[in-house]
Amino acid sequence: MSKLKTQSLHKRESELAEAKRQLEILSNGIFQSGGLPTFAQKIKETHQFPLRPKKLEILQINVGYMCNQVCEHCHVDAGPDRTEIMTRETMEQCLEVIKNTGAHTLDLTGGAPEMNPNFRWFVDEASKAGIKDFIVRSNLTIIRANKKYYDLPQFFKEHNVHVVSSMPHWTRGKTDKQRGDGVFDKSIKALQELNAIGYGMPNSDLRLDLVYNPSGAFLPGDQASMEKDFKKALMDDFGVQFHNLFAITNLPISRFLDYLIASENYEDYMYQLVDAYNPKAVTNVMCTNTISISWDGFLYDCDFNQMLGLQVASKVKHINDYNEDLLNNRNIVTSQHCYGCTAGAGSSCQGAVAE
Amino acid sequence: MAGNNYYDPADLRKFGNITEWGEELGAKFFDYYTKVFEEGALTAREKSLIALAVAHTEMCPYCIDAYTKDGLQRGITKEEMMEAVHVGAAIKSGASLVHGVMMMNKVNKLDG
Numbered sequence: 067m068s069k070l071k072t073q074s075l076h077k078r079e080s081e082l083a084e085a086k087r088q089l090e091i092l093s094n095g096i097f098q099s100g101g102l103p104t105f106a107q108k109i110k111e112t113h114q115f116p117l118r119p120k121k122l123e124i125l126q127i128n129v130g131y132m133c134n135q136v137c138e139h140c141h142v143d144a145g146p147d148r149t150e151i152m153t154r155e156t157m158e159q160c161l162e163v164i165k166n167t168g169a170h171t172l173d174l175t176g177g178a179p180e181m182n183p184n185f186r187w188f189v190d191e192a193s194k195a196g197i198k199d200f201i202v203r204s205n206l207t208i209i210r211a212n213k214k215y216y217d218l219p220q221f222f223k224e225h226n227v228h229v230v231s232s233m234p235h236w237t238r239g240k241t242d243k244q245r246g247d248g249v250f251d252k253s254i255k256a257l258q259e260l261n262a263i264g265y266g267m268p269n270s271d272l273r274l275d276l277v278y279n280p281s282g283a284f285l286p287g288d289q290a291s292m293e294k295d296f297k298k299a300l301m302d303d304f305g306v307q308f309h310n311l312f313a314i315t316n317l318p319i320s321r322f323l324d325y326l327i328a329s330e331n332y333e334d335y336m337y338q339l340v341d342a343y344n345p346k347a348v349t350n351v352m353c354t355n356t357i358s359i360s361w362d363g364f365l366y367d368c369d370f371n372q373m374l375g376l377q378v379a380s381k382v383k384h385i386n387d388y389n390e391d392l393l394n395n396r397n398i399v400t401s402q403h404c405y406g407c408t409a410g411a412g413s414s415c416q417g418a419v420a421e
Numbered sequence: 422m423a424g425n426n427y428y429d430p431a432d433l434r435k436f437g438n439i440t441e442w443g444e445e446l447g448a449k450f451f452d453y454y455t456k457v458f459e460e461g462a463l464t465a466r467e468k469s470l471i472a473l474a475v476a477h478t479e480m481c482p483y484c485i486d487a488y489t490k491d492g493l494q495r496g497i498t499k500e501e502m503m504e505a506v507h508v509g510a511a512i513k514s515g516a517s518l519v520h521g522v523m524m525m526n527k528v529n530k531l532d533g
Contacts, residue, residue, distance in 0.1 A: 237498055280493065287494035291465065295496055334430075341434060 072136055074145040075321060082324045083143065085375035091323065092402040096333055102340050105404045112345040117398035122390060123355040126173040126369060126415065127152075127160055129185065130361045133177040134211045137232075137245045139279065139322040141373055144177040151181075152361040157188045159385045160359060161195070167390065169357075170198040173415060175369065178208045180215060193225040201228045203277075203415075206256040207249055219259050228273040229265060230312070230415075231257075234281055236299035244281045257306045266308040274307075277417075279314045283331035285338060285409055286313035289418040312417030315339075317370050317406035339405035347412025350419035353398045359385055367398045369415070374401065433483045466495050473502060474509030 075083040082088055096102045109115045130151035133144035152160075164172060172192060179185055179202060193200055202222065209218045222229055233253060234244040241250035257274075260266060266274030276296065280286050293311035300306040316322045318335060326332040353367040357378075363385040366372040380396040382389050412419035440447030458468050469491050476484030492502050 235496060235498075240498065278496075282493065284490050284493045287496060288465075292496055295466070337434065 074136065074143045074147055075324060076143060077145070077147040080324065082320065082327075085373065088319055088323055089374055089376075089401060091327075091332075092318065096336060097402055102336060105400050105402050105408075108340070108343055108405075109345075109348055109400075109408075112348065114345065114348045117348070117351070117354065117400060119394055119396065119398060120354045122167065122169050122357060122394065124171040124173055124352070124357075124415075125160075125164060125167055125169045126175060126356055126358045128175050128358065128360050128369060128372060129157070129177075129179045129182040129188070131177045132181045133205065134181065134208055135178070135205055135245055135249065137321075138281075138325060139244060139316050141317055141320045141322060141370060142177060143320045143373070148177065150361045152184075152363075154184045154187070156361070156363045156385065157184055157191075159363060159388075161188075161191050163359075163385060163388050164192055164195045164197065171201065172197040172199070173201040173203070173356075175203040175415075178205050180204065180208050180218060186221065189221075189225050189227065193227070199228055200226065201230050203230050203232075206231045206233070206253040207245075209256040209259065210252045219256075219263055219265065222260075223263050223265070223272060226272070228275070229260060230275045230277060233257075233276040233278060233296070235278075236296050236303070240281050254300075254304050254306060257300070257308070258304065261305075261307055266306075268307070273309055275310045275312060276308050277312045277314055279316050283326060283329065283335045283338075285315055285342060286413070289313040289411060310417070312415070313411075313413070314415070314417060315406045315409055315413035317403045319370060319403050320373055336402070336405070339409045342409035343405060344408055344410055344412060344420055347408040347410070347420040350412060350414070351404070351407045352414035352416070352419070353407075356415075357393060365393070368407075370403055370406075371399055374403065376401070428482045430486060433486055436483070466497065469495055470497065470501065470505040474505040476509075477506050478509040478513045 097104050106115055109117065128142070131142055131144045131148035132146065132151055133140075133148065134146060136145040172195075174189070176182070182188070189202070204218070208215050210216075231253070232245075234241045238250040241253065242248065257266070260274055263272070264270045265272040278286060278292055278296065286292065289311060292313055296311050297308070300308070318326055318332070318339075323332070326335050353371070356368060358366040358369050358372050360366065360372050364372075365378045365380075365383055365385065365388070366376065367378055376399045377383050378393065378396055379399050380393055381387075382392045407413050411421065437451070440451070458465060458472075463471075469488060472484065473488040473492055476488050489502065
């Protein structure tokens with residue numbers, strides 16, 4: 067049986083549900099004692115502090131923390147008990163920004179974004195805005211969670227949505243350990259349905275990418291090798307195909323931080339991240355070309371800063387006052403969790419960022 | 422320091438420091454080591470499993486630590502890791518047992 071906790075940190079009233087407490091942990095201990103350099107100190111060594119934005123390319127919108135799953139390492143602390151959901155009014159403000167932005171990619175995330183009652187309306191409207199790459203981060207099981215979601219693959223196809231889905235491993239045991247019993251089988255079924263209408267097939271324009279993040283306190287392996295292994299195993303065992311695999315490092319925040327502390331892996335994991343620090347990855351971290359918008363319309367440098375309550379260091383802090391020029395003139399807010407994006411080949415929502 | 426323990430997990434992170442007291446040989450070793458584990462006729466994944474098996478036959482705690490983590494990073498499952506350990510253990514025990522032939526030969530010669 068799965069040992070997964072079935073409630074979010076918020077529902078459990080864990081002290082780690084508070085962003086402030088997480089930031090205290092990330093600022094004190096081994097970093098305060100000088101055992102490890104802070105992220106700011108580390109990037110100063112390579113003259114990359116403060117981090118500055120480049121041209122805006124990606125608008126990432128988190129339409130709510132509600133989810134049908136309670137994954138062990140969820141950095142959003144999402145789950146069925148989370149009720150934060152983007153309103154239609156905020157979505158309308160997002161649409162205005164989407165229409166006027168220079169960004170080429172729109173990235174909808176959650177929770178399970180499909181559980182927002184206005185999700186289909188929003189996708190319908192946003193897809194008319196001429197965005198080049200329209201990503202929906204679907205957890206796959208939502209497609210099989212309830213009859214009302216069964217037609218999601220067809221809906222995605224009609225709007226030419228780029229589906230990006232998490233898949234912790236090609237084996238049932240490792241996937242269910244991280245995401246809950248039965249998740250693997252439902253995910254495979256959903257992938258087969260997506261394949262059946264053309265998603266993920268070679269030469270198909272219907273993009274289907276998978277996201278791999280490690281099931282424990284270790285870093286992801288080489289993305290290209292992992293992709294090869296995933297493709298072979300999923301094809302051989304289930305006839306499933308997909309385009310690319312994005313290998314993502316677990317950042318030490320929220321439920322993954324809770325896991326690291328509870329399993330006494332926190333210090334060792336931070337050493338791993340710092341030992342694997344790659345200055346070349348800093349150049350391409352996602353916060354340099356992304357703005358993340360929360361369910362309540364506040365602006366962040368990335369989804370992780372959103373979860374830590376670290377709003378953009380700019381006069382413009384809310385979508386009401388969105389101004390791309392002003393935002394382009396900010397310093398990016400960092401803390402020790404940023405080591406997760408600069409370890410090894412680097413990590414972003416689009417996977418590795420360096421050789 | 423690790424109190425009364427001979428082995429300290431933190432020492433694994435200091436492995437690279439051996440070059441400080443013998444740069445030329447240390448550097449040659451790490452060059453060789455890096456080259457050995459590159460993808461070749463064997464995949465890096467296969468090499469990782471071989472290393473894990475040898476780590477056990479050599480009973481090297483640092484190597485077991487390193488190649489267990491390396492295996493996890495490569496997506497190697499615990500079942501695959503345990504099979505590799507059994508391969509190592511089988512060779513190790515076989516290596517002991519096959520010397521039994523030497524013992525039998527000696528007995529036969531002396532006391533046949």
